[in-house]
Amino acid sequence: MNTVSPLAPKNFPEMPALPGLRLATAACGIKYQGRHDLLLAELAHATAVAGVLTRSQTPSAPVDWCKRALLGGTASALIVNSGNANAFVGKAGIEAVERIVEAAADLFPCRPSTVFVASTGVIGEPLEDAKITAALPALKEALRDDGWKDAARAITTTDTFPKGASRVAAIGGAEVVINGIAKGSGMIAPDMATLLAFVFTDAAIPAGVLQDLLAAAAAKSFNCITVDGDTSTSDTVLLFATGRGARHEAVDSADDRLLDDFRDKLGQVMLDLAHQVVRDGEGASKFVAISIEGAADDGAARRIGLAIANSPLVKTAIAGEDANWGRVVMAVGKSGEKTDRDRLAITIGGVPVAADGAAVAGYDEAPVARHMQGAEVCITVGLGVGEGRATVWTCDLGHGYIDINADYRT
Amino acid sequence: MNTVSPLAPKNFPEMPALPGLRLATAACGIKYQGRHDLLLAELAHATAVAGVLTRSQTPSAPVDWCKRALLGGTASALIVNSGNANAFVGKAGIEAVERIVEAAADLFPCRPSTVFVASTGVIGEPLEDAKITAALPALKEALRDDGWKDAARAITTTDTFPKGASRVAAIGGAEVVINGIAKGSGMIAPDMATLLAFVFTDAAIPAGVLQDLLAAAAAKSFNCITVDGDTSTSDTVLLFATGRGARHEAVDSADDRLLDDFRDKLGQVMLDLAHQVVRDGEGASKFVAISIEGAADDGAARRIGLAIANSPLVKTAIAGEDANWGRVVMAVGKSGEKTDRDRLAITIGGVPVAADGAAVAGYDEAPVARHMQGAEVCITVGLGVGEGRATVWTCDLGHGYIDINADYRT
Numbered sequence: 001m002n003t004v005s006p007l008a009p010k011n012f013p014e015m016p017a018l019p020g021l022r023l024a025t026a027a028c029g030i031k032y033q034g035r036h037d038l039l040l041a042e043l044a045h046a047t048a049v050a051g052v053l054t055r056s057q058t059p060s061a062p063v064d065w066c067k068r069a070l071l072g073g074t075a076s077a078l079i080v081n082s083g084n085a086n087a088f089v090g091k092a093g094i095e096a097v098e099r100i101v102e103a104a105a106d107l108f109p110c111r112p113s114t115v116f117v118a119s120t121g122v123i124g125e126p127l128e129d130a131k132i133t134a135a136l137p138a139l140k141e142a143l144r145d146d147g148w149k150d151a152a153r154a155i156t157t158t159d160t161f162p163k164g165a166s167r168v169a170a171i172g173g174a175e176v177v178i179n180g181i182a183k184g185s186g187m188i189a190p191d192m193a194t195l196l197a198f199v200f201t202d203a204a205i206p207a208g209v210l211q212d213l214l215a216a217a218a219a220k221s222f223n224c225i226t227v228d229g230d231t232s233t234s235d236t237v238l239l240f241a242t243g244r245g246a247r248h249e250a251v252d253s254a255d256d257r258l259l260d261d262f263r264d265k266l267g268q269v270m271l272d273l274a275h276q277v278v279r280d281g282e283g284a285s286k287f288v289a290i291s292i293e294g295a296a297d298d299g300a301a302r303r304i305g306l307a308i309a310n311s312p313l314v315k316t317a318i319a320g321e322d323a324n325w326g327r328v329v330m331a332v333g334k335s336g337e338k339t340d341r342d343r344l345a346i347t348i349g350g351v352p353v354a355a356d357g358a359a360v361a362g363y364d365e366a367p368v369a370r371h372m373q374g375a376e377v378c379i380t381v382g383l384g385v386g387e388g389r390a391t392v393w394t395c396d397l398g399h400g401y402i403d404i405n406a407d408y409r410t
Numbered sequence: 411m412n413t414v415s416p417l418a419p420k421n422f423p424e425m426p427a428l429p430g431l432r433l434a435t436a437a438c439g440i441k442y443q444g445r446h447d448l449l450l451a452e453l454a455h456a457t458a459v460a461g462v463l464t465r466s467q468t469p470s471a472p473v474d475w476c477k478r479a480l481l482g483g484t485a486s487a488l489i490v491n492s493g494n495a496n497a498f499v500g501k502a503g504i505e506a507v508e509r510i511v512e513a514a515a516d517l518f519p520c521r522p523s524t525v526f527v528a529s530t531g532v533i534g535e536p537l538e539d540a541k542i543t544a545a546l547p548a549l550k551e552a553l554r555d556d557g558w559k560d561a562a563r564a565i566t567t568t569d570t571f572p573k574g575a576s577r578v579a580a581i582g583g584a585e586v587v588i589n590g591i592a593k594g595s596g597m598i599a600p601d602m603a604t605l606l607a608f609v610f611t612d613a614a615i616p617a618g619v620l621q622d623l624l625a626a627a628a629a630k631s632f633n634c635i636t637v638d639g640d641t642s643t644s645d646t647v648l649l650f651a652t653g654r655g656a657r658h659e660a661v662d663s664a665d666d667r668l669l670d671d672f673r674d675k676l677g678q679v680m681l682d683l684a685h686q687v688v689r690d691g692e693g694a695s696k697f698v699a700i701s702i703e704g705a706a707d708d709g710a711a712r713r714i715g716l717a718i719a720n721s722p723l724v725k726t727a728i729a730g731e732d733a734n735w736g737r738v739v740m741a742v743g744k745s746g747e748k749t750d751r752d753r754l755a756i757t758i759g760g761v762p763v764a765a766d767g768a769a770v771a772g773y774d775e776a777p778v779a780r781h782m783q784g785a786e787v788c789i790t791v792g793l794g795v796g797e798g799r800a801t802v803w804t805c806d807l808g809h810g811y812i813d814i815n816a817d818y819r820t
Binding site: 021054055056057058059087088089090091092122123124125232233280313314316317319320322325326327329332334335336337338339341342344354356357358359397398399401402405406 | 726
């Protein structure tokens with residue numbers, strides 16, 4: 001891995017074993033040398049599965065496959081490779097997927113439609129799927145109850161640290177585990193472009209309920225982060241529930257009060273992973289939280305937040321430790337969402353810098369400047385037109401991003 | 411001015427005098443020292459005017475003023491200052507505008523609602539309008555028939571060269587002049603954010619027709635360029651027709667066949683100015699044309715083109731002279747517009763690099779690499795879903811942009 005991001009967490013978290021799930025990794029040499037690049041997760045019979053996948057109009061073959069496989073609602077195995085995205089290679093892409101899932105289905109055995117796949121890496125080069133299918137038998141032999149850090153590391157591409165998160169949730173009197181891993185250096189990476197996250201629980205939750213829980217959690221986590229607004233062809237978030245943990249009462253709706261704590265802890269795991277992706281944003285030196293209040297509705301608040309978070313002018317100002325709130329005004333304006341210019345209020349690091357559509361006369365610049373010099377920057381924007389609110393997270397845009405993404409070939 | 415952009419035209423164009431229009435510039439010291447920062451244009455009685463202004467929800471006070479003044483359809487004077495945008499300063503903004511237009515109306519004399527104003531520069535600082543009103547009497551004395559280059563220079567902020575364009579158009583047997591000036595280093599500039607363009611003709615064209623002509627020309631010029639997708643609070647394009655040139659038949663519709671050549675030449679002036687703005691994009695080293703064909707309709711083609719042109723990953727790849735067409739695929743996908751991944755075709759410098767949704771096997775990389783090393787990059791994307799087409803223009807994103815926009819205060 002490259003030099004670790006200055007915003008990385010100190011340690012990979014402790015992650016307990018999760019009944020009904022075993023993991024293994026291997027080096028199959030798709031692109032990287034001297035590191036594991038293949039992950040196999042074996043899931044107990046009748047594991048429920050839910051997913052949210054990229055809305056890109058040019059999705060990868062594994063994304064197409066997962067969308068169809070999700071209709072079945074059950075999962076037997078997950079296979080993830082790094083180094084090649086299996087995207088934009090025409091018919092060869094789906095054929096590679098089919099050979100992989102059929103090999104896995106023969107091996108376990110299980111139905112091919114219960115095998116989930118994800119690929120991350122170069123776009124436009126055929127995936128050497130034979131390297132993956134050849135590695136599967138030994139991978140199956142190597143399956144074990146732990147190995148979360150190895151799993152998180154195997155799925156990385158340009159990430160500078162492996163990403164994991166874990167919580168214990170109560171469902172009635174029973175305690176269940178929620179473990180997640182993710183990869184992504186933002187939505188973005190050189191020649192690669194993928195956010196992948198896989199979350200597992202030993203709770204017993206039907207696929208339909210699981211899907212509702214995942215969609216709600218994704219809306220407030222992965223869908224509220226951005227590094228540069230470039231959406232991957234391969235973004236994939238899957239949530240698996242093995243049902244092999246402590247017994248609990250049956251749940252049949254995502255709104256079930258029994259799921260209150262689970263919903264909360266799932267949200268925490270997803271947000272923790274999403275924040276780690278931002279903290280590994282390419283070239284990032286600042287972790288930035290942008291909170292919007294008083295928008296027409298929550299959706300408008302999120303879109304305004306993302307307009308600010310994706311603005312190159314805002315992001316370069318943050319890289320420069322410049323409390324340039326005029327650029328925030330510009331980004332609010334360009335979002336196209338309803339706003340009242342003459343009620344707009346902005347705080348930076350908690351200090352009001354603009355209110356009622358103009359600069360706060362004589363605000364103390366010293367604490368604002370100190371805040372901008374830190375590694376964590378908080379900006380709030382009050383719109384004064386409604387009750388909508390959202391928080392989005394991003395990183396700054398500096399020379400590091402250019403260094404990583406402008407690959408001078410001369 | 412800063413070091414001139416490597417993409418700048420060799421010379422400022424020859425621009426003839428334009429009957430019914432006189433110009434003057436002055437140094438009134440709003441922000442810049444030792445250069446002219448104020449432009450006055452005097453327009454003949456009953457000059458028709460049309461405008462397209464920023465759709466920002468946080469527009470500047472001059473933008474608000476111009477939108478209202480355009481309802482009258484006639485113009486007597488145009489006053490433009492650089493150094494301060496008169497934006498996001500609350501009620502003080504519109505009061506400053508009112509004092510300026512009233513001073514001008516007294517001076518000429520004319521109705522205040524026929525005085526047009528534009529300001530470009532810092533956001534959020536009150537405009538010292540007294541410096542402008544104090545300069546007006548001497549400016550009026552200094553009015554002359556020429557001075558286009560001085561005028562173009564007076565309205566600049568971070569621009570590295572003054573921008574002008576001129577054409578002669580035939581309306582029936584009569585020849586009329588179209589002269590335009592513009593400023594803008596993209597949509598974007600440090601602490602400033604403005605594209606301004608003022609186009610003048612001595613043709614006699616009613617305001618309603620002029621508005622239709624301007625909207626159509628803007629759609630294919632200024633609305634098809636981007637430096638970084640950041641929309642200004644102050645973008646203003648105004649078109650004035652003095653009616654004091656060679657006599658021609660009356661025109662009463664923008665579709666009038668009599669206007670064919672005028673429409674064409676107006677489009678050329680607008681596109682010329684728009685291209686000059688891109689060529690002065692902050693830190694730009696490449697001028698990039700992106701042509702989209704086969705989209706569902708022309709609007710979809712333009713939106714796909716802009717998704718590519720605004721993608722930081724595409725722009726950094728171009729800065730790095732890397733023919734990374736996988737990033738173009740990603741950007742097409744994220745646009746959300748209808749596309750058929752498996753019919754997508756991409757050429758770079760005229761060389762097909764992708765077709766039918768996959769890389770062109772064994773294409774010759776040498777001419778593509780040579781093309782990427784040049785100062786002008788052409789990318790075409792064929793979508794294969796309809797007849798829609800558009801071309802958009804942008805520049806690359808490299809270290810120069812970060813240098814200019816990350817103002818390290820430490």
